[in-house]
Amino acid sequence: MSEFSSQDAEHLQKKALYTADDLNKRGFKPQRPGKFPYRMGPYDTMYTGRPWTIRQYAGFSTAEESNAFYHDALENGQKGLSVAFDLATHRGYDSDHPRVVGDVGKAGVAIDSVEDMKLLFKGIPLNKMSVSMTMNGAVIPVMAAYIVTAEEQGISQDQLRGTIQNDILKEFMVRNTYIYPPNPSMRLVSDIIDYTRQHMPKFNSISISGYHMQEAGANEVLELAFTIADGLEYVGAAVSRGLDVDEFAPRLSFFFGIGMNMLTEIAKLRAARELWAELMQDLFEPQNPKSTMLRTHCQTSGWSLTAQDPLNNIVRTTIEAIGAIFGGTQSLHTNSYDEALSLPTETASRIARNTQLILQEETDMTHIIDPFAGSYAIESLTHDLYSKAKKLVAEITAIGGMTQAIKNGFPQKKIEASAAIRQARIDKGIETIVGVNKYKSPDQEPMDVRNIDHSRVSQSQKRKLSLLKKNRDNELVKTHLSAIEKAAKSSKLNILSVAIEAARARATIGEISEALERVWGRYNAHHSTIKGVYSKVYEQDSEFKQLKEKVLNLSKLLGRQPRMLIVKMGQDGHNRGAKIIATAFADLGFDVDMGSLFSTPDEVVKQAIENDVHIIGISSLAGGHKTLITTLIEGLKKQNVDDIIIVAGGVIPEQDYAQLKSDGVTAIFGPGTPIIQAAESIFEALKDRFISS
Amino acid sequence: MRKNSVHTAISKWINSIEKGQIRSLSRAITLVESTCIEDQNRARDLLDGALKRLNKNGHTPTIRVGISGPPGVGKSSYIESLGMHLLSLGFRVCVLAVDPSSRVSGGSILGDKIRMERLSTQVNAFIRPSPSQQVLGGVTHATQSIMSLCELAGYSVILIETVGIGQNEGAVADMVDCFVLLNQPGSGDELQGIKRGVLEFADVLLVNKMDGATKYLAQQTLQSLRSTSQLITHSLKNYQVPIIGVSSVEETGISESWQAVTKFLEQATSIGYYEHKRQMQQKQWFKKLSEFYWLQYLHSAKHSTPLKNMLLKEMQSGKISILEAAQEFTRSLLNN
């Protein structure tokens, strides 16, 4: 492998041949499934007893539309639900909030209150269906609304089965839908663990997630180590609050991403189970064996899927699904082939679901437990992943635990560097992506994508909100909201208990979030961006050097380096691309201003003018591009700014290119664009605009 | 005729800066920082006009505060909190973040502003991070000029963030009315050693991160700084450098720190030290500008190229020494 991977201490070394020697060297000892430390799987019968749960993550537009989609999926073989909320909901804003104009219903389903939640689960008995909810920032109001919804379906909360993600640490690290500062956020996690322990014994109180780290760029070692370290931090927090570890640890669940390195991924899941079991046993000495048992959900990697030649993605997803299954996952989401284009269409969703059904019902994969047990290679990789991750976990413990490490930016920097290296290796062709940097197929017609009529969703949500506010007892709501504030100020009350009352009185998701915000404020995590990592892969590369030289010469004519403001607008928290662009462009000789996450178009206008930039580079992945970019360009015009070059990148369907270009966007760079190519094109635009020949 | 039209363009530009048009101000800053010779000539005209306008219209001078400290001590975060506080007091705030280190390779990632998230969206705040670059005569030369432009634009407080790495504190301290130095919790022990040189420039000393996990350490640092405060000499007689603990995150100690700045300025004004300092600043700036123009002349003197080449050749062939060559070259330019 390349010079880079071998230097990287967190990178797993793989050999061409593993023999019995490797097992001996590593002190290999056989294990049994369902027995501590669970390397072969948490249950003794595994899939021979019951196969993994097919659980597809979905949600879009309104509650009504998502509900119809769920019913269809359940009728066609899906076994559990997994709700994707829109970004407004994630960040605790109601649909009528001015900061979410581009986000409502776009990248998930818009839920503003108990009324929406009831529509979402209409005809779905919540005592029978296990429901997973990906919610972290606005976890309190969403849990409250869910519990009240069940209550009004006639189901008591102790019957509820399912999972709330409730994993705030990885939000600060990579997923970016946090709301409050780290410390109060950690308290909310514990409040939920405590509440479910008392009232919802069948409900998983948390889903400790590495998946998002992998999607943000973490390699398998980083993903494994940081996930386990997050888990230990949560257990520590709950224990130090006085909870007995055996009272809650059996309800902790995990969530991993599964990429194209199938063999490594199998080893990763096996190593995760063993590492977790041993660390839990050593650190917290539980009595109940279930407290050390790692059960996990998995999702195939969306990052590995391409916008080019999208049908290839079916193959990729299948391979990844196989990795997850051989790794012994308890439930699985498989991605749709149009993942890199937009939210999945009906057809793409069906194929994704069928992929799992085929693996489950047409192959012999479910007939044998942990078929790779004892394999020289897989057991060696399992051991190596285990020890590398264990070392990193110890490093984090030395820093003072994950909350502190995240405040220092430690895991973020490692993940960013890993992402930048990966990008450079692909751009340079060291790693092959079929259809992107090799075996490209000739121009294709743009594929049909799911299009969400954003203004219709927005209007419908606003209508429902005003109706709700008219029909409820507003005084009562006020009382409940101030009770929430009070609970936030003291540490004695469980905030979820108080919020359930408020939700019952029809306080909205936004109102409950805001009550907490009044006490704790809204947080924005900022960390410096790394430099020099991208260019390192390109050392000695003549194309790279030439471009750098050209930029330098241009700088002489401009009187300064070309200056680019990179922005993320709206509630879109996907910043892997923006960070990679920033670091690579800086390496090429651009001065890069990093805008804040969650900016409004007006804020971008002010910053672009003050910093006097040549280029505004917009990165948009959550579907808000049309609304937000148009507003930005109008804002610039209002200030008589007409010479700043506007470029955009990210998940923007080709169908929208024409409109954006006619609005004034000079160039659009979709997924898979080699950065050097984007830089060349921006260089030309700069020359055209600023250098009179 | 042509000269006139240039003048009207420049005076229009100055008018709109004075009216508070941020675009005009920000473009003027770009011009001053530009490395192009033509831009530098225009910058000179613009600046000249701006300075005359400042004198004529009797602008009340801006309060110029330097904020320095080691990387990561929390300068930007402190400015975010202080800036918001100043806005609430009715000031218009301008922040210049300059990186005095020279550019290593490639471009910069300018990250100070994202730590000033609230401040950066306020109408009465203007924030301009400047990348490190090889400006002739050093960055501080440009910063002096930029401060005057910001003053013309009506900003009543200018905060300058610079990384303190033990070298450029002096240069920055010379440009400002009050120099605030931020300390890292835990840096107390090394006080007796290398840091003393830096401490001498401080008019106000702060210990940041007085909160959460770092609170205890910050308090200890504060104690040890205070116990050695007699070692910190200040050129203003009888002035005791205040040492204050702040948390930029929890926003504690922010208003006290500003009170300390104003108290220093009052005391300095009352005994004429402030006047003296402003005069010193002018002198410094004069020196810097002269050096700058001299360098510019040196680099642009095309007619001297043949001479330079000849001298180089003689030097390489060993006819004359390197010292003789350099002196001969300089002398010939002076006589020109």
Ligand code: B12
């Ligand atoms: C990684 C990823 C994540 C990570 C993000 C980690 C992070 N910190 O960035 C995680 C797992 C956290 C995540 C979460 C979510 N995601 Co996501 N995610 C992706 C995924 C798989 C890859 C994106 C990526 O990073 N690619 C790698 C980078 C390098 O590529 P890139 O950003 O496209 O940038 C390249 C070019 O576009 C271009 N470029 C981009 N920007 C710019 C700017 C300039 C100036 C220039 C010159 C070039 C340029 O150059 C880059 C290099 O080639 C995409 C699907 C896909 N394959 O694209 C979905 C996707 C973007 N996610 C999606 C969704 C819905 C979500 C969620 C909202 C789901 C939910 N409801 O909870 C959440 C919420 C996240 C949030 N806070 O916003 C949807 C968006 C749907 C839509 N647009 O309609 C997508 C398209 C998947 C899908 N089909 O459903 N996601």
Ligand SMILES: Nc1nc2c(ncn2[C@@H]2O[C@H](COP(=O)(O)OP(=O)(O)OP(=O)(O)O)[C@@H](O)[C@H]2O)c(=O)[nH]1
């Ligand atoms: N706990 C705590 N952390 C702080 C405080 N001020 C800043 N920080 C943290 O310290 C780190 C650096 O803060 P910055 O404000 O960027 O520091 P800086 O001195 O401007 O850094 P450079 O410009 O890179 O030299 C960040 O992680 C901040 O969140 C504070 O008062 N308390």
Ligand SMILES: [Mg+2]
């Ligand atoms: Mg800073």
